[in-house]
Amino acid sequence: MRGARAFGVLLRNEWFKARKRLAFWIALGFYAFFTVMNHGQPFLERSEGFRLPDVWPAVFGDESTMVVIFAALSLVLLSATEFGWRTARQNVIDGLSKSQWFWGKSLLLPVVGIAFIGVHVSIPTVLALMRTDFGAAAGPLVPLSVFQAAGGLGLAFLSVGALAFLLSLVIRRTGAALAVWFLWVGPIESGMLPALVRRFLPDFTGWLGYLPFTNAFPLLEFRSYDAAAYERYAAAVDAAGRTPPAAVDPAWHLVTAAAWTVLFVGIAFILFRRRDL
Amino acid sequence: MTIIETEGLSKRYAALRGDGTLAVDRLSVQVEAGQVYGFLGPNGSGKTTTIGMLLGIINPTGGSFRLFGGETPAELHAARQRIGATLEYPNFYPYLSCRDNLRVVARVKGSDEADIAEVLDIVGLASRRKTKFKACSLGMKQRLALAATMIGDPELIILDEPANGLDPAGQREIRDIIRELASRGKTIFLSSHMLHEVERTCTHVAIIETGRLVREGSVDDFTSARTVAAVGADGDIETLRRAVSEFEGADRARVEDGRVLVQIGGAGLSELNRFLAGRGIYASHLSLERQSLEDAFMEITGTPEGFGEIQ
Numbered sequence: 001m002r003g004a005r006a007f008g009v010l011l012r013n014e015w016f017k018a019r020k021r022l023a024f025w026i027a028l029g030f031y032a033f034f035t036v037m038n039h040g041q042p043f044l045e046r047s048e049g050f051r052l053p054d055v056w057p058a059v060f061g062d063e064s065t066m067v068v069i070f071a072a073l074s075l076v077l078l079s080a081t082e083f084g085w086r087t088a089r090q091n092v093i094d095g096l097s098k099s100q101w102f103w104g105k106s107l108l109l110p111v112v113g114i115a116f117i118g119v120h121v122s123i124p125t126v127l128a129l130m131r132t133d134f135g136a137a138a139g140p141l142v143p144l145s146v147f148q149a150a151g152g153l154g155l156a157f158l159s160v161g162a163l164a165f166l167l168s169l170v171i172r173r174t175g176a177a178l179a180v181w182f183l184w185v186g187p188i189e190s191g192m193l194p195a196l197v198r199r200f201l202p203d204f205t206g207w208l209g210y211l212p213f214t215n216a217f218p219l220l221e222f223r224s225y226d227a228a229a230y231e232r233y234a235a236a237v238d239a240a241g242r243t244p245p246a247a248v249d250p251a252w253h254l255v256t257a258a259a260w261t262v263l264f265v266g267i268a269f270i271l272f273r274r275r276d277l
Numbered sequence: 278m279t280i281i282e283t284e285g286l287s288k289r290y291a292a293l294r295g296d297g298t299l300a301v302d303r304l305s306v307q308v309e310a311g312q313v314y315g316f317l318g319p320n321g322s323g324k325t326t327t328i329g330m331l332l333g334i335i336n337p338t339g340g341s342f343r344l345f346g347g348e349t350p351a352e353l354h355a356a357r358q359r360i361g362a363t364l365e366y367p368n369f370y371p372y373l374s375c376r377d378n379l380r381v382v383a384r385v386k387g388s389d390e391a392d393i394a395e396v397l398d399i400v401g402l403a404s405r406r407k408t409k410f411k412a413c414s415l416g417m418k419q420r421l422a423l424a425a426t427m428i429g430d431p432e433l434i435i436l437d438e439p440a441n442g443l444d445p446a447g448q449r450e451i452r453d454i455i456r457e458l459a460s461r462g463k464t465i466f467l468s469s470h471m472l473h474e475v476e477r478t479c480t481h482v483a484i485i486e487t488g489r490l491v492r493e494g495s496v497d498d499f500t501s502a503r504t505v506a507a508v509g510a511d512g513d514i515e516t517l518r519r520a521v522s523e524f525e526g527a528d529r530a531r532v533e534d535g536r537v538l539v540q541i542g543g544a545g546l547s548e549l550n551r552f553l554a555g556r557g558i559y560a561s562h563l564s565l566e567r568q569s570l571e572d573a574f575m576e577i578t579g580t581p582e583g584f585g586e587i588q
Binding site: 091 | 332333336350357360368372373384
């Protein structure tokens with residue numbers, strides 16, 4: 001089994017296992033419910049900005065953090081359990097090479113990402129579509145910056161999800177992998193590490209913005225990709241009597257996210273190949 | 278054709294995660310096409326580790342092995358497509374049905390999904406194909422594992438304790454399936470504690486202990502290597518046992534079922550009878566019996582300790 005055929009078999013098998021897994025659908029369903037609740041109020045109240053194309057900053061904003069967390073949680077659930085059930089070793093016994101098993105499992109990163117981001121984007125889009133006055137809309141309903149933001153969100157998930165994937169394959173236990181992942185993205189990266197760097201390495205404080213989870217934040221914001229959206233945001237902040245943050249160029253954050261993804265997946269591959277199943 | 282060949286194969290577990298012990302120590306065995314090869318050893322002797330290395334889930338730390346003559350990673354990967362195997366306990370996705378679990382296996386092996394119905398039928402799970410794995414009894418799980426090994430009609434079947442934890446009826450079912458596979462000319466590499474069954478089913482046997490090969494040969498080599506005389510006589514059985522023990526060449530005289538069993542090396546029964554008569558003991562029963570594989574195993578491995586599941 002080689003090349004494109006191997007890729008097809010691995011993808012089909014991973015999707016087959018995921019779609020038959022109730023826990024995966026519960027996580028996805030719960031996120032869909034969360035998304036409906038999140039956008040339900042502006043939809044029901046027919047809020048001014050809840051229509052195309054004004055809705056995009058609400059789709060790609062702070063709430064996008066939740067899709068990253070839910071998707072990473074599902075990824076750990078679908079990966080680490082293969083070790084608890086010893087099905088990873090059985091798959092290899094049945095004829096997959098260890099490399100094939102690894103790359104097959106790594107396909108879950110885009111598969112899970114697409115599923116959750118699809119839910120994250122499609123629900124508010126459909127709701128906003130129902131409130132859109134097509135005749136009154138100025139400019140395209142779905143500007144290019146929406147695709148850039150979706151791509152940025154996807155890459156942000158890949159970088160943070162790759163860390164969850166690495167932990168799943170190294171720790172091989174769902175609960176422990178999730179605990180370490182939350183510990184990293186929470187207390188360590190957002191608390192202890194910045195404090196230590198500011199205290200002992202103050203010259204490197206600027207680098208903190210490129211840590212995996214922190215680096216993902218600018219990629220989640222629609223205003224990072226859309227100048228007009230940034231102008232509206234800055235004006236709103238200014239009107240509230242606060243100083244608006246400077247506009248972010250997402251380019252370096254995209255490159256950094258890609259680098260984190262490659263690094264985490266690469267480390268996972270090397271460690272997985274070296275260890276017995 | 279040589280199907281499995283190991284040369285000085287070794288595995289030492291890392292001290293960090295394991296206990297640093299040498300689980301397999303320079304093991305060299307050879308399995309030819311069509312053989313039903315019993316791989317025996319006490320618990321912890323390195324059987325599962327050896328099989329794990331052959332199947333690619335455990336990295337060897339020394340030596341080499343060939344499967345179907347292939348040695349490079351690509352050749353071994355291709356060779357493993359021709360193998361059906363189970364290792365220790367059946368490992369399947371608990372939320373998938375028996376049939377869906379076999380679908381996963383069939384895709385990995387590049388096999389036709391039509392095989393699934395056939396193998397489920399062979400192992401008697403056709404009517405339970407929709408039962409989720411987590412709802413299966415241990416016997417069903419073992420049978421499903423056997424079904425998985427048969428997907429794709431592999432040339433070599435490796436079974437590690439396929440009847441572990443089964444009741445006698447379940448063991449018999451597994452045994453019948455193995456015999457059926459053997460009768461189809463498959464090469465079978467079987468690790469089992471069921472020594473009686475190994476004796477009946479296997480053509481060749483290797484015994485390993487603490488990771489090292491102790492002895493390898495045909496089952497006949499093991500069972501006829503020593504002739505066992507069964508002696509019965511009127512009077513005190515212990516007196517008989519002591520007298521038999523003094524016969525030149527006698528070894529391991531023991532009492533069993535009111536008789537004394539003793540290995541008599543090259544000597545014949547008539548010499549033993551004369552010897553006993555000279556001691557005033559007249560045998561009421563005197564016969565030669567072949568040593569069982571179990572006897573040979575116990576003799577080779579020393580004590581039955583660590584081999585608590587002899588069937």
